[in-house]
Amino acid sequence: MPLRVVVAGATGVVGRTLLPLLRERGHHVTALVRHAGRLDGTAPVDDVAVADLLDPAGLSRELRRAAPDVVIDQTSGFGKADQDEGLRRTAQLRERGAKHLVDAAVEVGARRIIGQSMTAAYRPHGHDVLDEESPLWTDAPGCWGSAVRALAAMEEALLTCPDIEGVALRYGALYGPNTHYAPGGAIHERVCGSELPLVYDGVGLTSFTHVDDAAGAVLEMLTNGEPGTYNVVDNEPAESTEWLPAYARMAGGPAPVSLTLDQAKAQLDWLTVHQLTEQRGATNFRLRETMGWRPTWPSWREGFANLFGLWAG
Ligand SMILES: NC(=O)c1ccc[n+]([C@@H]2O[C@H](COP(=O)([O-])OP(=O)(O)OC[C@H]3O[C@@H](n4cnc5c(N)ncnc54)[C@H](OP(=O)(O)O)[C@@H]3O)[C@@H](O)[C@H]2O)c1
Incomplete structure (x- = not known):
């Protein structure tokens, strides 16, 4: 059944990918x-609404x-901001913005609200990949802790309001056209500038999500599925010692240099060291089992190759 759908962030990498998919389905x-x-100007939309998520009155109007x-x-x-x-x-x-959006959506009687969260926010523990029941790392150090607490507050706003069905899609590291991993993006620049090293005595895991799969999961959850949290990641969480050299090779950059953990701590910011050495990956089991969802890009290997024109399909 055709629905009336509002997409906030329609100019962003996932939003832009989503617009034509929604229109193709008649929404x-x-x-x-x-x-x-x-x-x-050619974006496939029926209408444009102008409002800032931090302006509740404009949003409600x-x-x-x-x-x-x-x-x-x-x-x-x-966006293009530094970390x-x-x-x-x-x-x-x-x-603040997510709460304003939930309030405005409830006020106009919307049935469902779907928000963007991330798997990087899980508290790292053990050696396994993490599922949706794993706790978010709300007491992480520094500005990462503030970011995770804000994410937890957003999820709470989405999931605890009794008057609307809330879905939080937890994306992995987003890659694809116009992301930080695309040519000219922040990760691309850092890898090509030898600024992302292999760190020997620690192995962080990253779960990746192609923007096509982020948008595909939103479509999947538009009307179906139970409200709640869902990891939207590919099937192959990867150690930094694995994806980083492969990415560098495909991007045509230099092989990453190797540092000890102490050297890495001395030379890099805390968040980068955490990501490279102790972050855990996530499993997409819930979305696969409950919704039959399958990623279009089940492995970052193929997705990265496609990003650099190396994937023959
Ligand atoms: N999403 C994540 O969790 C995450 C995490 C780490 C890195 N990244 C990287 O960040 C890059 C950008 O990806 P993205 O999709 O997250 O962001 P994006 O492409 O920059 O899109 C963000 C969207 O949010 C909108 N927006 C920002 N502030 C707003 C406000 N106050 N009110 C209303 N709309 C607002 C922007 O609108 P305007 O056009 O007006 O700016 C834009 O449409 C990617 O390379 C990705 O790899 C993302």
């Missing part, structure tokens, strides 16, 4: 943007006009 799509000029059945939040503050600034802006959005 009425309203792009919610901060600046109308930021939306590509625009949602009343759009009258959505489903509200999708794909906003984040990462600390991206975390700070995203935390503000998650803490």
Whole structure:
């Protein structure tokens, strides 16, 4: 059945991917943007609503006009900002913006709200990949702790409101066109500039999510499935000692240098060391079993190759 859908973050990497998919399925799509000029004039939408998630009055006005059945939040503050600034802006959005969006969605009688969370927020423990029951690392050090607490607050706003079905999709490291992993993106620059090393005495795991799969999971959950949290990741959590050299090779960059843990701590920021040495991956078992979802890109190996034009399909 065609639905009225509002997409917040319609100019972002996942939002842009999602718009044509929603339209192809016959839904009425309203792009919610901060600046109308930021939306590509050819973007496949039925309507444009202009509001900032940090402005509850504007948001409420625009949602009343759009009258959505489903509200999708794909906003984040990462964009082109550096790591600390991206975390700070995203935390503000998650803490306040998400709550404003839930309130506005409830006010207009929307049935479901789907938000963007992330698997990197799990507290690392053991050697296994983590599922949705694993705790978020809300007492992590420094600005990562603030970011995870904001994420937890966003999930709580989505999942505990009795008047709307809340779904939090926890993405892995997002890659694909226009992401940090694409040519010119932050990770690409760091790898090609020999700024991301292999760290010998620690093995962090990363679960990856192609933007196509992030958008595909939103479609899957548009009306179906129980409210709750779902990991949206590929099938192959990868150790940094595995994905980093493979990525460097495919990107045409130099082989990563090797550092000891002490050297890495002295030369890199805390979050990068954490990601490379102790972060845990996540399992997509819940989404696979309950929804029959399958990633289009089941392995980052193929996805990275595709990103660099090396995948013959
Ligand atoms: N999503 C994550 O958890 C995450 C984590 C780490 C790294 N990254 C990286 O960050 C890059 C960007 O990916 P992304 O999809 O997360 O972000 P994105 O592509 O920058 O999209 C963010 C969206 O949020 C919107 N937005 C930001 N603040 C807003 C506000 N106050 N009110 C309304 N809309 C607002 C932006 O609109 P404007 O056009 O107005 O700015 C944009 O549409 C990727 O390379 C990804 O790899 C993402």
